[in-house]
Amino acid sequence: MTAPGKGIVYAVDDDPLVREVVAKLVATIDVEVREFASARAFLAAFEPRPCECLVCDLRMPDIDGLALQLQLNATAAPPPMIFLTGFAEVSIAVEAMRHGAFDFIEKPFSPHVLLHKIQSALEYSKAQFAARRARETAEARLALLTPKERCVLQHVVDGKSSREISELLGLSIRTVEHHRDHIMQKLRVNSAVELVKLCL
């Protein structure tokens, strides 16, 4: 098992020399490193964690960096990716950036620069993880609501009063207030203000 707060760097590259350089570099800080010779091998082993990042070659046989990025983006918790590239191709870089690449670094790279980018990426990963977990609990609560409750909630978040909502939906004020009660209980909040914050 990995220590709770410890970060992990995944070094994905078909070139063992590059992996080794990355591994030795990461070993200088208190962060674990795991090497993978292919995107496929990495995907088989990958599971989301609070503090992790990829250092990944853009050009690889079979699944390349861009394809790996797309596959990871389709998962619930894509980790930040730092791409290594020896081939200066603007269109690929722009494409990867558009798909949320954390950073790019051209080979040959400065160890100091890469280390700095890794640390930023791990910080980012932690923040993302926390944000994602908050969003997930919020969505789990939201899923408990019935359609009618969701409808009332929408109007509440829009800033409408119970009276206005009752008129809009053709209900009695009492009914709207009941829905509000249930919403607040299910969402575990104590006021309309907290409701709004939960719903962004």
Next chain:
Amino acid sequence: MTAPGKGIVYAVDDDPLVREVVAKLVATIDVEVREFASARAFLAAFEPRPCECLVCDLRMPDIDGLALQLQLNATAAPPPMIFLTGFAEVSIAVEAMRHGAFDFIEKPFSPHVLLHKIQSALEYSKAQFAARRARETAEARLALLTPKERCVLQHVVDGKSSREISELLGLSIRTVEHHRDHIMQKLRVNSAVELVKLCL
């Protein structure tokens, strides 16, 4: 004068041929185009509008595309920028993307692709303009608040009740309620919920 809803494309390139190609392309849609032979000339003429974008060469004498981007980013309303580049340099592209470049297009480019990107950029510009104006009016209202009112507002947005705020600040409930009144009048809102939405 320019018609209200009409977009403007600024073609900034030291090569007159490129400018002409862009101009002819843009002329096929209902969008005005203005040509500039240098970033300096463009900067002298530029003023923010609701629906505009730049098509700009990355490599130019004097002020290059990246420097122009930085100067525009320092203004209140930077327009979306589409960079033209004949030199495939990853680091520059990544840098420009990081600074919010709207898109990149490699020379030689397909007219159809550029036109599509221009239209996206103009849409984006419109949305940005609307968002910016909303933010500006919100900030103008917020500026009317006294320090104490801002403090109370912060707690209200945090979801605290008047009673809780009065205890936290060592004030009477009445005073807190007065502050709330003034805040809502100055911000022209009718409920705490709208207050929260105004403050993000």
Next chain:
DNA sequence: GCGCCGATGGGCAGAACTACCTACGGAACC
């Protein structure tokens, strides 16, 4: 000094919200 404004405090009335309780009809499920 005088006037204005911000911060503080209070009163009061009405609206709105929150938190409990009850109830009934319909649909879905076992």
Next chain:
DNA sequence: GGTTCCGTAGGTAGTTCTGCCCATCGGCGC
């Protein structure tokens, strides 16, 4: 047929918010 859930609706009580009135005090500018 009984149970459970949802939507509907009402009651009551207490709290909170909103709006409009008032006053005092201290600072700042004219």
